[in-house]
Amino acid sequence: MVKEKEPFYLEKAGPLIVGRFSLLQEAGLQHAMSTRLGGISKAPWRSLNLGYHVGDCAEDVTANRKHFCEAVGAEASNVVALQQVHGNRVVVVDEGQCGQGAFAWDGALAGTDAVVTAAKGVPLLLLVADCVPVLLFDPVHRVLALAHAGWKGTVTGIAVGVLEVMKSHFGSKAEECLAALGPSIGQCCYPVGEAVLQKLPTNLPEGLLRSEKGEKRLDLRGLNAWLLSEAGIPPQQIADAGGCTCCRKDLLFSHRGDSGHSGRLGLLAWL
Numbered sequence: 001m002v003k004e005k006e007p008f009y010l011e012k013a014g015p016l017i018v019g020r021f022s023l024l025q026e027a028g029l030q031h032a033m034s035t036r037l038g039g040i041s042k043a044p045w046r047s048l049n050l051g052y053h054v055g056d057c058a059e060d061v062t063a064n065r066k067h068f069c070e071a072v073g074a075e076a077s078n079v080v081a082l083q084q085v086h087g088n089r090v091v092v093v094d095e096g097q098c099g100q101g102a103f104a105w106d107g108a109l110a111g112t113d114a115v116v117t118a119a120k121g122v123p124l125l126l127l128v129a130d131c132v133p134v135l136l137f138d139p140v141h142r143v144l145a146l147a148h149a150g151w152k153g154t155v156t157g158i159a160v161g162v163l164e165v166m167k168s169h170f171g172s173k174a175e176e177c178l179a180a181l182g183p184s185i186g187q188c189c190y191p192v193g194e195a196v197l198q199k200l201p202t203n204l205p206e207g208l209l210r211s212e213k214g215e216k217r218l219d220l221r222g223l224n225a226w227l228l229s230e231a232g233i234p235p236q237q238i239a240d241a242g243g244c245t246c247c248r249k250d251l252l253f254s255h256r257g258d259s260g261h262s263g264r265l266g267l268l269a270w271l
Helices: 022-026 058-072 151-155 158-170 220-230
Strands: 008-013 016-021 030-033 090-093 114-117 124-128 132-138 143-149 178-181 209-212 215-218 238-240 265-270
Touching: 016 022, 016 058, 022 178, 022 238, 030 058, 058 265, 090 158, 114 124, 114 158, 124 132, 124 143, 132 158, 132 220, 132 265, 143 151, 143 158, 143 265, 151 158, 151 220, 158 220, 178 220, 220 238
Parallel strands: 090 114, 178 238
Antiparallel strands: 008 016, 016 030, 030 265, 114 143, 124 265, 132 143, 132 178, 209 215
């Protein structure tokens, strides 16, 4: 009997170990989540750092991006990347934006935390190191979107906002869409203060916010999953990677776990 794969699982892609979602694999979407292993960056970005903006050597980041793209079968020179700012700006791209930010921070889409495309062969790259990488896919209209959901983006509705753009631009329907929430900081390691608590929905489901050792701890992935389900995506069509970046610093980058001196993981997807 063949054992079913977990909702999110690790596998070899060439010389690298990458993460994939069973839900998206079954739908035929090309995608991969990097780990921190297999690159050439030196400490503290060791080793497969994909972010140009964290103080690492640019030549090493470029080599890492090419290495990652080659391992998963994407064209590195076509990658569209974002200058993420914890906002809620969504940009629609097509073949005309191919290569923006592929090999330089300056060329990435400025002030952008979500990107949508219906164009084939346009790899979208999102960078994270604790925040939730959100992937939305409409298999009916063949529309792909990535969103960067830290607490600020989450409470201002970045995930639902990108879904609305998919609807308005391409006719997507929430009930037909798939969602995947990549590795992020877990509730176990995410105490939040009043600045966050005051922004949370008043009807927050039980369990997404819990008290522990005198602190309030937030389930950031769970909150995004709930918001997407409230927007009409069936819960069974939302995949959660589980785990915690801060607990797995051996495998994943964690901004909080590395005291602010960390590399960046990449969620890459294309049609």
